Amino acid sequence: SVLATGPELPTLTSITFDNQDNCYAGGIDGKIYIYRNRSFVKSVEGHQGPIHILIWTEEGLLSGGQDKNVNKYDKDCAIESSVPVPSIPRALDMLNNQICLLYTSDAADESLGVILCGRR
Numbered sequence: 001s002v003l004a005t006g007p008e009l010p011t012l013t014s015i016t017f018d019n020q021d022n023c024y025a026g027g028i029d030g031k032i033y034i035y036r037n038r039s040f041v042k043s044v045e046g047h048q049g050p051i052h053i054l055i056w057t058e059e060g061l062l063s064g065g066q067d068k069n070v071n072k073y074d075k076d077c078a079i080e081s082s083v084p085v086p087s088i089p090r091a092l093d094m095l096n097n098q099i100c101l102l103y104t105s106d107a108a109d110e111s112l113g114v115i116l117c118g119r120r
Contacts, residue, residue, distance in 0.1 A: 009025070009027065009033060010027040010028050010029045010031075011027065011028045012025045012026065012027050012028075012033075013026050013027065013028055013050050013051055013052060014026035014051055014052060014053055014054040014063075015054060016054040016055055016056045016061070017056060018056045018061070019056070021036075021037075022034060022035065022036050022041075023035040023036075024054050024056070024061060025054070026046060026050075026051025026052070026053075026054045026063060026065075027050070027051060028049075028050040028051075029050075030045065030046055030047040030048055030049055030050065030051060030065065030066075030067075031043045031044065031045060031046055031051075032044050032046045032051065032054065032061075032063065032073075032077065034077060042077075044073075044077045044078065045079075046063050046065060046071060046079075047063065047065025047066065047067045047069060047071065048065070048066070048067040049065055049066030049067050050065060050066045051063050051064070051065045051066075052064050052065060052066065052088060052089055052090060053065075053089055053090070053091060053092045055092045055093065057094055059072070060072060060073055060074065060075065060080075061073040061077065062092055062099065064085070064088075064089025064090075064092055064101070065088075065089070066088055068084060068085055068086070068087060068088060068089070069082045069083065069084055069085065070082070070083045070085055070089055070092065070099070070101060071083075085101060085103055086103060087103045087104050088103060088104050089101055089102070089103050090102050090103055090104055
């Protein structure tokens, strides 16, 4: 069955929903594809390269990409702020009103690191 109508999509790498059941899907092309009621609304530029993480918070949409940036978006899904991080982000969440980021180290052993990016 068809899950949603809209343009042909690239490979999708992440997905999240907001509190109004809008769907945000991140692609390997660096775009975020937005759906409402299973219908395509629009796509917006997110990152230079694949989007690894999308998360919806009370403050809005956050994303992490191959370009080693964590982006925060405004209500129209335009990039409001962008924070460079040490390496490719792998997971984002909120902890004690701060953005908590898990990233893969650039070291040969691919160890993991955790940082707090800032207040929400």
